[in-house]
Amino acid sequence: MIPFRFLHAADLHLDSRFAGLSHLPQGIRSYLRESTFAALGRLVGVAVAQRVDFVVISGDVYDVSDASLQGQLRFREALEELGRHGIQVFLIHGNHDPLDGPRLSAAPPEHVTVFGGSEPERVTVRRRSDGAEIAVVSGISYPTSKVTENTALRFSRQPGSSLFHIGLLHGNVDGDLQHETYSPCTRKDLIGRGYDYWALGHIHKRSTLHAHPPIVYPGNIQGRSIKETGPKGCYTVDVSAEGAAVLRFHELDYVRWQVREISIEGLADEAEWTRAVENAVEDIREETPQMMSVVRFRLTGRGDIHKVLAEKGAADDLLTELQRRESVRAERKEYAGLVWTEGFSIETGLAVDRELLLLEDSFLGEMLRLAGHSAGDAAGLDELVAAALRPLMENQELRRLLLSVGPEEKQEWLRSAAELGITLLSGLEESGGVLVNPAEAGMEHSAEIAADGEGQQGREVEE
Known part of the structure; x- marks a missing residue:
């Protein structure tokens, strides 16, 4: 040959x-x-x-x-x-x-x-x-x-x-x-x-x-x-x-897309979180100085900063500011090294001991046990989601959209609902207390702050 x-x-x-x-x-x-x-x-x-x-x-x-x-x-x-x-x-x-x-x-x-x-x-x-x-x-x-x-x-x-x-x-x-x-x-x-x-x-x-x-x-x-x-x-x-x-x-790519994770664990306040994100942007700029980057930040972990992210619109505000800065670079035609933040995926939670909550003989404990069981069972997850969304299925357009949702999105909804339940039912809002074990994994509150300013992520066209 x-x-x-x-x-x-x-x-x-x-x-x-x-x-x-x-x-x-x-x-x-x-x-x-x-x-x-x-x-x-x-x-x-x-x-x-x-x-x-x-x-x-x-x-x-x-x-x-x-x-x-x-x-x-x-x-x-x-x-x-x-x-x-x-x-x-x-x-x-x-x-x-x-x-x-x-x-x-x-x-x-x-x-x-x-x-x-x-x-x-x-x-x-x-x-x-x-x-x-x-x-x-x-x-x-x-x-x-x-x-x-x-x-x-x-x-x-x-x-x-x-x-x-x-x-x-x-x-x-x-x-x-x-x-x-x-x-x-x-x-x-x-x-x-x-x-x-x-x-x-x-x-x-x-x-x-x-x-x-x-x-x-x-x-x-x-x-x-x-x-x-x-x-x-x-x-x-x-x-x-x-x-x-x-x-x-x-x-060959001219623009590099990436997802970066930033943990909120150990961050004392909103200012520290803001600096962590800004530092991550500069790290990306140094890593790919000859090309434009588009990044989504996954915010993970447990800590008090979760309240700021989930309730006070801090992610929206920082996103707007980061995009404003990069827009200035674009106006000067400085595309090499430009880092456009596409959005934040908020997968954080309050600093709680989730394992302890799972053992509680309480409504919250039962809810978390149900969520955990459904997350590991595809059929159970479909049944749970179908029951929860049944009232929405009467609308033809909503039914079409909901039927197109994949298993990953359903899992994300379940995680988000479980985290919201912890926030509302654990009593932390009233007492201001913080439970231990902030390093617990798998307990994200999931919500996306989209780059288009309307809270909607565009679906990728079929490949």
Whole structure:
């Protein structure tokens, strides 16, 4: 086998709308909208600098089926730049940009292969330096936005070929519950097709599902919400003469999303809490001085500061001030090192001995025991939530929204309700007393202070 190198990317989501951040200052909003294109530019730069023989893109080039003209033109510009360096491109379309979506009717450049939506086509790839045959690339696009068939079973090796086989597939492997089950399949299905590398797309979290053969999700190239945290990018893959694949991750993101935890334990007052948050902002600025960051702070632990956070609007006030400061930086076009606080997730509680409360023969003790039992029992949690929300189900719109709530949100509601019960029923409000064991874990009061100023977190668009 002849050694070669290729680049694997997926889920570019060009011209993403960044759901849930509509109330940002215009300059920051524009910077975010540009970030997917900037990440694409970095992808081209990596392909050129690493002298890859070809690039594979595993679906969702665009964020929506009716891709903007700007998105299409910028993508074509990137393809043409790769072509000028002799780099071939092989791509498929996914559920966000299916083949039936309205787009420019111009044919792709000669060095670009767009796989169709009927059967996985096979293309033999040649090495840039000498034209020697090095691999067979196969792929299948989504003809429409919803493909529920196991399309992996349509793939097969080219008869008699000893070349390295790469399959491009946009789908949900092993039923990831966080994503739509489009083109569902299993690792066993993929391994059984006899391919040497599976270049996957659809799941935005980077992961290698299997080592031999590699079954790889590179993740998306630019995070677009607080659910897509950490470095985002692509892989370059070196294939040896023995057919072994070595992967190297390259960061491409222009804006880094992250969640930071700040414990209120040991903080004496509101001023100390404010300094803790401000210090965390500066730490992020020092860690990522060349890029913009968007952060959500998770406030955890138990202490008297919980009352300030839960009742006096301190988190709202500090959020407004932090955003004002960063808006000033944005007005000066100082986006490198800008740290935009997206919101606070308040998961704190009063300083109580929860274990002692659980042993009490009281209404509060019984309530906490019920909450603990329901939290560990999915069916019990559903039954409890359904009973509590039954009066709201009479409203059609509320019923639709409530039925879409996932298990994590239900768990969060339960934790919040339990913490509110502790606050209202423990007698601490009247006595001013503080019970011991503030380090007790798993007792968060959960409430989110959203960046849009309306107390609503925008739902991430489906992947």
